[in-house]
Amino acid sequence: MMDPDGDIARKLRAVYREVESQEIPQQFLDLLEKLDAAEKSQKGGGNG
Amino acid sequence: MNHLDDDRSGFKRELLAALPGLRAFALSLIGDPHNADDLVQETIMKAWANQQSFDMGTNMKAWLFTILRNDFYSRMRKRGREVQDPDGTYTERLAVHPEQYGSLDLQDFRNALKQLPDDQREAIILVGASGFSYEEAAEICDCAIGTIKSRVSRARTNLQALLQIEHEGEYGPDAHSIAQVTGTIVK
Numbered sequence: 001m002m003d004p005d006g007d008i009a010r011k012l013r014a015v016y017r018e019v020e021s022q023e024i025p026q027q028f029l030d031l032l033e034k035l036d037a038a039e040k041s042q043k044g045g046g047n048g
Numbered sequence: 049m050n051h052l053d054d055d056r057s058g059f060k061r062e063l064l065a066a067l068p069g070l071r072a073f074a075l076s077l078i079g080d081p082h083n084a085d086d087l088v089q090e091t092i093m094k095a096w097a098n099q100q101s102f103d104m105g106t107n108m109k110a111w112l113f114t115i116l117r118n119d120f121y122s123r124m125r126k127r128g129r130e131v132q133d134p135d136g137t138y139t140e141r142l143a144v145h146p147e148q149y150g151s152l153d154l155q156d157f158r159n160a161l162k163q164l165p166d167d168q169r170e171a172i173i174l175v176g177a178s179g180f181s182y183e184e185a186a187e188i189c190d191c192a193i194g195t196i197k198s199r200v201s202r203a204r205t206n207l208q209a210l211l212q213i214e215h216e217g218e219y220g221p222d223a224h225s226i227a228q229v230t231g232t233i234v235k
Contacts, residue, residue, distance in 0.1 A: 020072045
């Protein structure tokens with residue numbers, strides 16, 4: 001007999017993993033680069 | 049590279065690594081991928097602005113989830129209504145472009161998840177899908193561990209009932225008696 005908890009746990013992870021395995025949207029990568037660059041320039045640019 | 053740069057690049061690296069899970073959690077709260085990504089965007093900005101208050105080496109994932117969750121609920125309070133797919137546009141779009149939103153064979157399960165009360169869906173996702181312990185989930189949701197456990201337990205009960213109704217007969221004779229309880233979600 002199928003274990004309902006096991007089945008649910010499996011499907012839950014499958015649904016979640018579908019989104020997790022998508023590529024990170026470029027907007028987030030761009031945002032992080034922008035934030036990083038802004039901070040670097042505020043602090044005087046470091047070593048170059 | 050000086051010490052400060054090391055910290056910042058480590059922070060950025062960990063933030064990046066946490067993004068897939070963060071997106072999945074946002075989507076489970078909001079339902080609409082576009083708004084979910086907006087929420088993630090705000091979370092990234094808030095996290096970056098509050099870098100100094102984060103202790104590198106502690107649980108960044110839990111910290112980020114807490115920021116995102118708090119932001120989501122404060123948005124909801126401002127609007128005074130449910131944010132989760134209020135116009136049914138997500139469900140509608142899903143019918144037309146299912147491949148954008150995920151595989152069809154999990155559709156029954158996704159529908160059942162959406163029918164759960166928010167606190168139960170959130171709890172079972174944090175514990176069952178995002179990989180947090182009960183203790184971590186309780187911190188993120190700012191409640192007692194017992195509360196999380198009870199929400200997860202009720203979520204499981206409700207999901208079982210919802211899925212058995214949809215697959216009537218597949219689970220044997222008991223499926224019919226459960227189907228008689230149609231619409232009764234354990235709150």
